[in-house]
Amino acid sequence: MIAAPSALDTPLDLALALLGAWVLIGLACLLRPGDARWLCRVMFPAGAAVGAALALLAAVSLQLPAQQQVLPLGLPDLPLHVRRDALTDVFLLLLGACSVGISLFASGYFRRDQGAPPGLVGLQYHLFLASMGFVLLADDAYGFMLAWETMALSSYFLVTTDHRVEATREAGFLYLLIAHVGAIAILLSFGVMQGGSWRFTFDAMRAAQLSPGWAAAAFLLALFGFGAKAGLVPLHVWLPEAHPAAPSPVSALMSGVMLKTALYGMLRVAFDLIGDARWWWGLAPLSMGLFSAVYGVVFAAAQSDMKRLLAYSSIENIGILFTGLGLALVFQGVGMSALATLALLAVLYHALNHAFMKSLLFLASGAVLHATGERNMGRLGGLIHRMPWVAWSALIGALALAGLPPLNGFVSEWLLLQAFLFAPQVPRTFVNMLLPMGAALLVMAAALAAYVMVKFFGVVFLGQPRAASLRDAHDAGPMERLGLWWLAAGCVLLGLLPAQILPALRRVSAALHLGTAAPAAAPWWSLVPLADRQASYSPLVFLASVAAVVSLTILVVRTLYHRRVRRTAAWDCGFGGLTARMQDTAEGFGQPIRHIFQPFFAMRRELPSAFDTAPRYRVWIGDRWWRGLYLPLGGAVRGLANAVAWLQQGRIAVYLLYSFVTLLMLLACVL
Amino acid sequence: MKAIEWFTQVLEVLAALAAAPLFLAWVNQCRAWLSNRSAPSLLQPYRGIRKLFYKDAVLATNASALFRIAPYIVFGTMVLAAAVIPSMGTRLPFTSAADAIALVGLLATARVFLSLAAMDVGTAFGTLGARREMMVGFLAEPALLMVIFVASLICSTTALPAITEHLATESLALYPSLAFTAVAFTMVLLAENARIPVDNPATxxxxxxxxxxxxxxxxxRHLALMEWAAALKLFNYACIGFALFLPWGVSVGQGPLALIASVPILALKLALAGGGLALIETLSAKLRVFRAPEFLATAFLFAVLGLLVHLLLRA
Amino acid sequence: MHALSLQMLDALAALLLLLSFAMLSQRRIVTLVNLLALQGGVLCAATLLLAWRTHEGHLYLSAALTLALKVIVLPRLLHRLIHRLDVYWDTEPMLNIAGTMLVGLVIVVFAFGLAQPITALASTATRSAIGIAVAVVLLAFLTMITRRKAMSQVVGFLSMENGLFFGAMSATYGMPMIVELGVALDVLVAMLVLGVFFFQIREQFDNLDLHNFESLREDK
Structure with a gap:
């Protein structure tokens, strides 16, 4: 056992120290628990600085070899093991970089009373950050589960910050419930993976030789457990409830970063801990991922609450991530490790991208919520005039999430599609035909994401304000702007510099035993996925050309003609009286999707009759999984509980009898 | 050779800019003939665009900056798309910046900005159009990408000029899968360019x-740019079609003579495609908007079917 | 076999599949029959091409048989039936078009997967088309399932026969002549019997909607 390090000389020590700093900041918040200014002026900026340091550290140590350590912490004889390798670093980078933007924003956001005392919010927030970091660093099942549970609990308290609202409490409970069902599955998966050695360090799991059946069981348990955390359909129901209920910085953190820790866990288990993956394992995350992608985006298109919309869009992106993970597993299982690396890179890059763009959009929606007190898109609109800073940064996020070049969402989708182009080469009947059709679904999900983002941005920020109160909406404060622009800059940079960032990510493939394929030779500005493939994409040239053409056009038009502009009212087709109510509502914009994907929805509509004097139109969109899976399951659990309840007789003598019988049985077993 | 590649690139973009309104006019002329109307002049779109440039721009009071910049972005993306598509030569310097998937992304960018701009003023028609456009888009875009996917699998590259070069230089080969995708592509072209049976450009x-x-x-000027961009879009789609299904006649780096020869060939292809387009439009009836998803889903399925046929017959 | 002829055969096979899908999505019965005739024509062309390339004499005969029966006689019979029974439109199919096509797509994947081992066993140059033949058969089945009018079901039945014929051709260069003649006769007789049947059905129920058959079920 190694003693406590005397000096902070390795990246691992530094990372641990930074996580410790977050914990300390959290504790320091308690010094002045009722003081929101202390929290906002000092604590959150300090947390952001720690995040920046962590991101920087991870970016540097990405190039260094893996390293592990035993901490003098934990139960007697059960010290905590920690380890960092390239995979850890990528996710630490994600955590650190995103938390900078979110913490900066939070320092502007939490000025207003949110329900819970500010000191507690600060403690939970920073504990949440630190526990996510420790999930990534843990190298044994105890440490991992400890951090995992801390993460679940601290985020639960953050979700229920506004505990005065009943819906929030319910959402928090649902979240906690599913998080724990998932945690049990993960625990069981670790139990299987130790393979009879009864040592729960990850090293022991790597060394354990599992029979194919047990290995598959471990894999499926992990998929269930991490899938529940990530929000893979059908384990997604907590996501659209918890995300809108939480304060926006917390939603951003949960959606942008916490969901990725589940992805991290899945990658760690599937590629590292179990080791020799069978190719058909990949089909499970692949098909679930594709289904989640389409399902999530279809539901996102039908939402009218902007945070629910974003939550469903997170389900879509988690779907894309798991699709890529499944594809990488399939490729690896059939021995095409270069392609597995390509798919894996797409997954990692998309994880980074999604962390930035989804956090950005959640923060933007938080700013809108802050300024207007309204989450329902049906009462928003025209905010680009009142909140230009928020609107333009949200536009970047929306375009990125819609997967449009030259922003970052496009890069990872491009990489994943390039990987899918090789799927027909998988030497398995049926699979080689079904996989390319998966690409078709993926593309459809991406195109629908554009639909969703046009809806989100168009309804919230464009058009005329749908409520009079929006006229005095205020723009975000300076700290909030800083947070938004940090994340927006991340989206742009990740979009423009994939050729610089991806080679660094390639080290992960070695960490996950995928071998090291030599990167393709390409000029520095151009992204080339595989050497023997004539496909390249160069976002820098792309952006430069668009900018050049656009500015040239403006120049030519202005010099050759004129630049006269007259302002007048919008054209009302000669009827007069164009009101804001004539625009599409959020429901209206989702109507084609509701029509086309009708079987997906549990829908209830209330239509006005022709003679109503005050006609009302209402539509409820429900999730079929609730009635199809969760309610029957809940009913079954309740039935079972009732059946067991007869044990509770209320008479001491009977209880004593139970103890007596138990004692007798134990004695019989022992003797 | 480098110089001629750059020359080809510039020539293609300029030709697209100049010829796009002409192509639109040609389609309109054919449609007029086919329905026994007297046709407008071939120069009509140019006159329209010129007239619009001289007019004073009228903006709604609540139009934002997005509304003003959108026409330039839409126009710019269409010009850039013309640079990616090999209409005359396949050796294009810009190819390495954007492959066929990026081209689809480029077209999607134009669509998103167009829709956002339509929602900006907040009129009933604008949002209605934006919603329908995005509805068409989310079905047409995957179909187009699947079409490109099939061609990419055949040629094992996603760079559009390389695909064209592969298809054009190969000894005569029939690809049944391309027949399927050609059907799908035609349907996508009709839908994406607001032609009958999905939309009617004349009403x-x-x-x-x-x-x-x-x-x-x-x-x-904003409307002029939008109209020009629409014409460019039609032109670009036609050229994508040529690049995938009629690749013969483009210059594959044989020098200036082949490049010169490719110009009349392109004109001929465009003339034929315009006639065919007009014929399809005249023969078909406008679909109800509710039927449009069905039409596009069919296109998507045909494209996927092409993929399957390719996988089976090449395996 | 010459590479180009092989490619042309593949193209014809793909055309058969395309026509099957067109039939699947077609609502008008007249067009459905025309598509069937077209399918017969494509089949005839494929048989001729194969006969020319493999020098199998009997294939010329079966091409002639296909032409006579499937392109000329049966479609004309069907057209006359349609005219006399006055059924030009099928009612709305049970599943919408996009849904039917989606199911069709899944069926094609299944058929292709099914055909891969057969393809590996067969020794003919045309073996890659076997999957398409299986797909055509299954798609025709699907056409029959999703339609309500008896007429469309007959067309589906005939299209299924086309698929079988094409499958035999591509797997073994055609069935023995005697079998082919027998099948052709069977189809013709079946067609005539069905024709008589239609009139009977219509007299009984006043139309050709197969929903009416549900009333024949014994009530529990």
Whole structure:
């Protein structure tokens, strides 16, 4: 056992120290628990600085070899093991970089009373950050589960910050419930993976030789457990409830970063801990991922609450991530490790991208919520005039999430599609035909994401304000702007510099035993996925050309003609009286999707009759999984509980009898 | 050779800019003939664009900066798309910046900005058009990408000029999968360019219009750019079609003579495609908007079917 | 076999599949029959091409048989039936078009997967088309399932026969002549019997909607 390090000389020590700093900041918040200014002026900026340091550290140590350590912490004889390798670093980078933007924003956001005392919010927030970091660093099942549970609990308290609202409490409970069902599955998966050695360090799991059946069981348990955390359909129901209920910085953190820790866990288990993956394992995350992608985006298109919309869009992106993970597993299982690396890179890059763009959009929606007190898109609109800073940064996020070049969402989708182009080469009947059709679904999900983002941005920020109160909406404060622009800059940079960032990510493939394929030779500005493939994409040239053409056009038009502009009212087709109510509502914009994907929805509509004097139109969109899976399951659990309840007789003598019988049985077993 | 590649690149873009309104006019002329009307002049679109440039721009009071910049972005993306598509030569310097998937992304960017701009003023028609445009888009885009996917699998590259070069230089080969994708592509072309049976470019009938509804608030130079961009889009789609299904006649780096020869060949292809387009439009009836998803889903399925046929017959 | 002829055969096979899908999505019965005739024509062309390339004499005969029966006689019979029974439109199919096509797509994947081992066993140059033949058969089945009018079901039945014929051709260069003649006769007789049947059905129920058959079920 190694003693406590005397000096902070390795990246691992530094990372641990930074996580410790977050914990300390959290504790320091308690010094002045009722003081929101202390929290906002000092604590959150300090947390952001720690995040920046962590991101920087991870970016540097990405190039260094893996390293592990035993901490003098934990139960007697059960010290905590920690380890960092390239995979850890990528996710630490994600955590650190995103938390900078979110913490900066939070320092502007939490000025207003949110329900819970500010000191507690600060403690939970920073504990949440630190526990996510420790999930990534843990190298044994105890440490991992400890951090995992801390993460679940601290985020639960953050979700229920506004505990005065009943819906929030319910959402928090649902979240906690599913998080724990998932945690049990993960625990069981670790139990299987130790393979009879009864040592729960990850090293022991790597060394354990599992029979194919047990290995598959471990894999499926992990998929269930991490899938529940990530929000893979059908384990997604907590996501659209918890995300809108939480304060926006917390939603951003949960959606942008916490969901990725589940992805991290899945990658760690599937590629590292179990080791020799069978190719058909990949089909499970692949098909679930594709289904989640389409399902999530279809539901996102039908939402009218902007945070629910974003939550469903997170389900879509988690779907894309798991699709890529499944594809990488399939490729690896059939021995095409270069392609597995390509798919894996797409997954990692998309994880980074999604962390930035989804956090950005959640923060933007938080700013809108802050300024207007309204989450329902049906009462928003025209905010680009009142909140230009928020609107333009949200536009970047929306375009990125819609997967449009030259922003970052496009890069990872491009990489994943390039990987899918090789799927027909998988030497398995049926699979080689079904996989390319998966690409078709993926593309459809991406195109629908554009639909969703046009809806989100168009309804919230464009058009005329749908409520009079929006006229005095205020723009975000300076700290909030800083947070938004940090994340927006991340989206742009990740979009423009994939050729610089991806080679660094390639080290992960070695960490996950995928071998090291030599990167393709390409000029520095151009992204080339595989050497023997004539496909390249160069976002820098792309952006430069668009900018050049656009500015040239403006120049030519202005010099050759004129630049006269007259302002007048919008054209009302000669009827007069164009009101804001004539625009599409959020429901209206989702109507084609509701029509086309009708079987997906549990829908209830209330239509006005022709003679109503005050006609009302209402539509409820429900999730079929609730009635199809969760309610029957809940009913079954309740039935079972009732059946067991007869044990509770209320008479001491009977209880004593139970103890007596138990004692007798134990004695019989022992003797 | 480097110089001629750059020359080809510039020539293609300029040709697209110049010829796109002409192609649109040609389609309109054919449609007029086919329905026994007297046809407008071939120069009509140019006159329209010129007139619009001289007019004063009228903006709604609540139009934001997005509304003003959108025409330039839409126009710019269409010009850039013309640079990616090999209409005359396949050796294009810009190829390495954007492959066929990026091209689809480029077209999607134009669509998103067009829709956002349509929603900006907040009129009933604008949002209606934007919603319908995005509805068409989310079905047409995957179909187009699947079409490109099949060609990419055949040629094992996603760079459009390389695909064209592969298909054009190969000894005569029939690809049944391309027959399927050609059907799908034609349907996508009709839908994406607001042609009958999905949209009618000639009317402003509120129940059915898509593209025109989005442009209602635009005037003068902004409208001119939007109209020009629409013409460019049609031209680009036609050229994508040639690149995938009629690749013969483009210059594959044989030098200036082949490049010169490719110009009349392109003109011939365009003339034929315009006639064919007009014929399809004349023969078909406008679909109800509700039927449009069905039409596009069929296109998507044909593209996927092409993929399957390719996988089976090449395996 | 010459590479180009092989490619042309593949193209014809793909055309058969395309026509099957067109039939699947077609609502008008007249067009459905025309598509069937077209399918017969494509089949005839494929048989001729194969006969020319493999020098199998009997294939010329079966091409002639296909032409006579499937392109000329049966479609004309069907057209006359349609005219006399006055059924030009099928009612709305049970599943919408896009849904049917989606199911069709899944069926094609299944058929292709099914055909891969057969393809590996067969020794003919045309073996890659076997999957398409299986797909055509299954798609025709699907056409029959999703339609309500008896007429469309007959067309589906005939299209299924086309698929079988094409499958035999591509797997073994055609069935023995005697079998082919027998099948052709069977189809013709079946067609005539069905024709008589239609009139009977219509007299009984006043139309050709197969929903009416549900009333024949014994009530529990």
């Amino acid at each position: 402003h009938l509120e129940l059915t219009m898509i593209h025109e509804a989005m442009l209602l608030e635009y005037s003068a």
